[in-house]
Amino acid sequence: MRCLKSVNTERRDEFNRRFLKSLLIWLAALCIIFLARNFFTHDDFSTKYNLLAFIGLLLIYPLHKMLHILAAWKYRAGVAVHFKRHFYIMPCMQVRIHRIIPKWRYIASLIFPFVLISVCLIGLMVVYPLYNTPIFLILLSVHIGMSYPDFIHIRKLWHMPRNCFVEDAERGFSILISD
Template sequence: MYPIHKGLHLLALLRYRDGVQMRFKRHFYIVPCLQVKVKRVIPKWRYIASLALPFVVISALLIVAMFATPVLHSPLFLILIAIHAGMCYPDFIHIRNIIGTPKHTFVEDADRGFSVLVSEE
């Protein structure tokens, strides 16, 4: 589920693909981790959309799959939805922090989180 989650983040940033850097890392020699760094500034609402897209798409697919399968398998999908909601929690924190910024702002990845740049319009 994690690679699909990261892929959906990248799908929302497809327009800015020339400024996106991806790296695969392995933690503890087993766990694959996809690291994504955005090297250019992105409009605030595009950044929010890229953060929210994985939660909306994967949760909707899991809910549809839950209703399409027999009742005995539905707890499995509820557990997967809960795991995915936990994976999305940092995205929700970022969205909450970005929502309060002024209208015409841009977001840039920084070493410790992100920077919000305000345009002079």
């Protein structure tokens, strides 16, 4: 195999910049969700499901990372989870796959948490009147903002050749093509 392209994601989009962009997308999603909720319903907010939504807020980040691992289950021997501390207080999980993985499997492992959690949250919103709970709406917007770095990686991989492979590197990932 030969390397077609190396993408250095840490140099180009360092953690602070990705965090700021995710935060801005989270705030924009929060505004849009609250506006849509107020446009479609004229009810007052209720506090009936606040505890459930707060527990969801605490568990969404580890669940999101574990779903990345679940989507790449076939390559679990090469999966490594590292914990880093950012801003001196914020613990962050990094999921790295230290094996060569096909491009479409890598894209699927990146998009799987967004799709599954979004479907579950929207399903819960339809079954229960969770759209009246402000913390649930915050949970939905946090999930959208949290998925932003995954979409950056997907955008970089999308226009690569169909039968290429991805190798996770120390500062990003490499696109490999078989000879």
